[in-house]
Amino acid sequence: MYGYAGKILDVDLSNGKIRELPVDEGLAREYLGGLGFNARLLYGEIPAGADLLGPENVLVFCAGALVGTNVPTASRTEASALSPATNLFGTANSGNFWGGELKFAGFDGVIIRGKAPAPVYLFIGDGQAKILPAGHLWGLDAWETVRRIREEHRDEAVQVATIGPAGERLVRFASIENGPFDAWARTGLGAVMGSKNLKAVAVRGRGTVKVAKKKDFLRGVEEAKKAIFSSPFYGPFSRYGTMLASLPYQEFGALPGRNFRWGALPGWEETRSRKAMHKYTSRGIACMACPLACAHWVEVKEGPHAGLRLKDLEVTPVIGFGAGCDVGDLASVAALTALCQRLGLDMVSAAAVVAFAMELFEKGIISAKDVGFPLEWGDEVAVARLLEMIALRQGIGDVLAEGVRRASRHFPGAEKCAVEVKGLEPFLLDPRARWSTWTLGYLTNVRGGDHLRTRNPVENLRYNENPVPYFTEKFGFPPEMYEGLDMPEHLKREIFDPVTRDVNIPRMAKWSEDLLALYNSLGVCIRPPLLHTIGPTILARLYSALTGVDVTPEEAIRAGERAWNLQKLFNLRHGEKPADSDFPPRFYEEGVQAGPAAGRKLDRAKVREVLREYYRARGWDEETGVPGNEKLAELNLKELVQEGGVGDKPWRFS
16 A cells, blocks of 8 residues: 555464464555554453453554655654553554654554463564563563663664563553653553553564655645745744743743642743743754654753753643642752653653642641651652652552542542543643633544643633633734634634634534544644644645545544544543533532632532534534434444444444
């Protein structure tokens, strides 16, 4: 096949059998790759009631269809399984070089089922796969595991997906680390690997990706580059990366300070915003085929962390630890980032769990005797000690390793301090202080309280206004940004006000989720310079030229919508209820305690009204959020659902 390696590995760790499955052209056309493949595969493979940490859970890695080419940012691979954190569709996306190496090795994806009798790792090299013993690697941190595997194969180009001690001990928010510094972080997929006695999946390939229509493809690549470079976000994002958001959220009072209580923190601008970055970094780092280089190479030259070097200063740990736990400087955040990377912990959930524990300590619900030491806000040493206890399931860390929802049930009075949606800890900004497409996405997101699957492609961080409360957010960009947005005209008229261009939040949420699902199926990055410039038209053109399978822009965005709906159907099969799509009580009952948004709460009736409008936009039942028969037929999913049902015997890919 053009564009695809044409094969998916199917590995049964219980009996050691490895087979190859062909990639069907019909499957490719409807699901494209990456997330689309994973949604289709797991819907067919995991029955209702499956043990989250048992052999019948299935872990899938699939590279995006454009990965391995020179399409800008085409480096992303989706990993998915039944989530140990949420009991829903667990999925995470990561770039770096792993996905490209998998395709060069001759495979588009890897299905991993069963459980090995003893620790193993999977090595995939140039069309072959081997299950190798990993007893000597079990117990090592992720950085050391990557180093050892590369040494064993005498090849620094081997790309390694590995778990750390947290995954081995089945911490429910354990990550799969992608090399030393990247990760498939969210939804606890590292625990799935640990439950299978699988320490790592290492890949090395020397093949190439074949292009069907080379001239058309190269024209598409140049068109994509030109669009990205023309974005007004390109320069600032190349310089600051995700840290661009570190100042506006403080200014809006929307930080999750001290476990979502303080919306702004004293000294934030000087110590933890992008204004403090120059002390620690002078160059960017890029993933495969990326012209942005939005990550930062960090070198700490003085102080207690002098000598620390790593890829860091993503807004994720800075806001998670810097605001959530009130850790007071970027060097300390970098040290905690390195610790999470070594232990194999999702930094969003890890920071949230520690912040939750710190609030319990402040309120006297837990004591220094319970923990082994005081848990004062901003105490970096205490944060690090608690992270290690969580990863190793020692003492109170064994309870906290279950995540905020489960841990809150362990301590009387703790549930009011628990901030989670569908069992997943949310991140980045407080919806009480900034209501937007992004924050509505905490509820609509198929993987739970998360910020990376729903976002307005033209979100404007200069404003924090809702012209129609709860329903619209201010546009505020020049007219050419609206005109250039790659979106069907009838949807533009539905989503944007004809005069002010203000954005309809529930309708934009639906569009953006389908668009991001398309991105995650094709393997391109969701950073802002791409998100508002690269849409289904350019992506369909690239896919068609690469594979020789002609796909229209309408079919491309429909593939994203199909993947989103199939994840929702998966969640319904595994027990998601309408009441689960709700914010924690804190956001309705308690006002923000500090900052410009002090005193603000959410209105539960208004939130439900917006959610109903979102369901209507999706063609789902407006009260339950269940996809209707008309929508299923439109997406060619009705027969699949009838065969597999919601809760019945699943359809099998093989």
